[in-house]
Amino acid sequence: MGTHEQLLKLYNDLLPDSHDGKVMLYVVPLIRYNYKKSDYLYLLYRDLIENKGDRYKVKSLSVWQHYIFVLKSLVTKSVILHYHWLECTDFKSLSGMIYKLISIFLFKAIGGTLVWTVHNKVPHDKKFRKLNYKIQSWMASKANIIHVHCKSAVDEISLYYNQPASKFRVVDHPSFPSKNVSRELSIERLNYKRDLFLEPDDSIFLMFGNISSYKQIEKVCEIFTDLPPKKKLLIVGPVKKGQMSNFNTIKKIAKNRENILLIPYFIPEDMVPFYMNAADCVVFNYRQILTSGGVELARSFNRPIIAPNNGCLRDINDEHVTLFENQDQLRELLVTFESESQQDA
Numbered sequence: 001m002g003t004h005e006q007l008l009k010l011y012n013d014l015l016p017d018s019h020d021g022k023v024m025l026y027v028v029p030l031i032r033y034n035y036k037k038s039d040y041l042y043l044l045y046r047d048l049i050e051n052k053g054d055r056y057k058v059k060s061l062s063v064w065q066h067y068i069f070v071l072k073s074l075v076t077k078s079v080i081l082h083y084h085w086l087e088c089t090d091f092k093s094l095s096g097m098i099y100k101l102i103s104i105f106l107f108k109a110i111g112g113t114l115v116w117t118v119h120n121k122v123p124h125d126k127k128f129r130k131l132n133y134k135i136q137s138w139m140a141s142k143a144n145i146i147h148v149h150c151k152s153a154v155d156e157i158s159l160y161y162n163q164p165a166s167k168f169r170v171v172d173h174p175s176f177p178s179k180n181v182s183r184e185l186s187i188e189r190l191n192y193k194r195d196l197f198l199e200p201d202d203s204i205f206l207m208f209g210n211i212s213s214y215k216q217i218e219k220v221c222e223i224f225t226d227l228p229p230k231k232k233l234l235i236v237g238p239v240k241k242g243q244m245s246n247f248n249t250i251k252k253i254a255k256n257r258e259n260i261l262l263i264p265y266f267i268p269e270d271m272v273p274f275y276m277n278a279a280d281c282v283v284f285n286y287r288q289i290l291t292s293g294g295v296e297l298a299r300s301f302n303r304p305i306i307a308p309n310n311g312c313l314r315d316i317n318d319e320h321v322t323l324f325e326n327q328d329q330l331r332e333l334l335v336t337f338e339s340e341s342q343q344d345a
Contacts, residue, residue: 002172003044003171003172003173003174003175004046004047004048006169006170006171006172007044007045007048007171008048010115010145010147010169010171011023011025011056011080011115014080014113014115014144014145015077015078015080015113021078022055022056022057022078023055023056023057023078023079023080024057024059024072024076024078024079024080025045025048025056025057025058025059025080025082026059026060026061026068026069026072026079026080026081026082027041027045027058027059027060027061027082027084028060028061028063028066028081028082028083028084029041029060029061029062029063029084029085030060030061030062031045031049031058031060035269037176037177037269037272038176038269038272038297040173040174040293041060041084043174043175043176044174045058046174056080063096063099063100064099066099066100066103066104067103069081069103069107069112070103070106070107070110070112073107073110073111073112074110077111077112077113079112079113080113080114080115081104081107081112081113081114081115082115082116082117082147083104083114083115083116083117083139083143084116084117084119085117085119085120086100086116086135086136086139087120087123087128087132087135087136088123088127088128088131088132088135089123089125089127089128089241089242090127090241090242094128097135101135101138104139104142105142108142113144114142114143114144114145115143115144115145115146115147116139116140116142116143116145116146116147117146117147117148118136118140118146118147118148118153118157118290119290119291120289120290120291121156121157121160121288121290121311122288124212124213124214125212125213125214125242125243136161137161137162140157140161140162140163141161141163143167144167145167145168145169146158146161146163146167146168146169147168147169147170147171148168148169148170148290148291148312149170149171149172149173149290149291149312150170150291150311150312150314150315151170151315152311152312152314152315153170153290153291153311153312154168154170157290173291173293173296173312174296175296175299175300176296176297176300177300178273178276178300178301178302179273180273180277181273181274181277182277183200183277183278184200185274186273186274186275186276186277186278187199187200187204187278189274190274190275190278193271193274194263196261198232198234198261198278199230201230202230202231202232203230203231203232203280203281203337203338203339204232204234204278204279204280204281205224205231205232205233205234205279205280205281205282205283205334205337206234206236206275206276206278206279206281206282206283206303207220207233207234207235207236207237207282207283207284207285208236208237208267208275208276208282208294208297208298209236209237209293209294210237210238210239210240210243211235211237211238211239211240211243211246211247211250211264212240212243212246213243213246213287214286214287214288214289215284215285215286215287216285216286216287217235217246217250217285218246218249218250218253219285219327219330220233220283220285220330220334221233221235221250221253221254221257221260222253223330223331223334224257224259224260224334225253225257225260227259227334227335228259229258229259230259231259231334232259232260232261233259233260233261233283234261234263234275234278234279235250235254235260235261235262235263235264236263236267236275237263237264237265237266237267238264238265238266239264247264250262272297273301276297276298276301276303277301279303280304280337280339281303281304281305281306281337281339282294282295282298282303282304282305282306283305283306283307283334284305284306284307284308285307285308285330286307286308286310286311288310288311289308289310289311289312289313290311290312291311291312292307292311292312292313295307295313295316295321299316299318299320299321302320303320304320304322304337304339305318305320305321305322306322306324306330306333306334306337307321307322307323307324308323308324308325308330309323309324309325
């Protein structure tokens with residue numbers, strides 16, 4: 001059963017066919033319709049959005065539009081609120097949290113149906129950890145269904161939030177559209193676009209996505225300072241808000257290292273295939289992770305992947321994915337890794 005069918009079953013179980021007519025499916029946060037090839041929410045709901053004749057009408061809401069699902073629930077019970085993420089990361093988000101929680105409380109008090117997707121066990125930056133735990137525990141208790149992306153997350157998250165396993169449903173992470181471009185052309189395009197000096201006989205290791213401390217990029221950089229020049233680490237993605245200190249650490253290690261290449265910018269969707277197809281291996285070094293969109297993106301391009309044995313990554317059954325237990329194992333994998341072209345030589 002694919003992601004779309006799993007999602008439909010989840011909703012149909014909540015509101016069986018006894019409810020006549022359309023069901024309004026409110027999604028928080030906003031779906032980024034301008035990024036149809038990379039936005040997680042768009043890819044998750046794509047089939048529901050594009051098949052307008054289906055039972056469910058999808059509408060995504062911003063923070064200050066939360067009143068809409070409250071008002072809608074006053075006039076009909078054919079409403080589902082599917083909430084993704086819920087955490088405070090700074091004082092600005094803290095100010096909006098009160099409004100969010102009041103809106104969700106009123107929605108549930110009226111009799112609304114709530115689905116909550118748990119993407120992370122704890123916030124990546126670990127800010128407001130106790131407060132976030134209280135907020136998320138409350139959310140878990142209010143949710144009719146808690147959605148996770150793998151079976152191994154059910155026991156872990158149900159224990160963490162003290163909720164019965166029967167409340168959980170597994171719906172797979174959506175896959176990403178991929179485009180096959182030759183490695184040679186990809187390297188040529190990146191060299192031209194970013195003034196790089198990648199060679200076809202380099203072993204190119206890619207770390208792709210927002211730069212943030214929980215990804216422990218600096219530890220991978222330190223490993224590459226001891227590796228041969230032909231083994232190149234390509235770090236690609238914008239610096240996440242509040243992570244300049246971590247970025248400066250990475251930049252300091254990479255300075256004067258010809259095999260550590262730093263591209264700290266947002267990457268347009270049309271350039272993603274060139275980075276993925278140029279890479280011999282995509283590397284992840286999460287400190288802690290439950291679900292990884294980055295791994296799913298790399299899998300969509302059939303890239304060899306090195307990642308930690310953590311969270312939902314444990315459930316992946318893919319010959320391209322190699323999991324490690326600690327930093328020593330990661331070092332060994334990077335040292336001994338050979339690309340397909342090297343193996344064929």
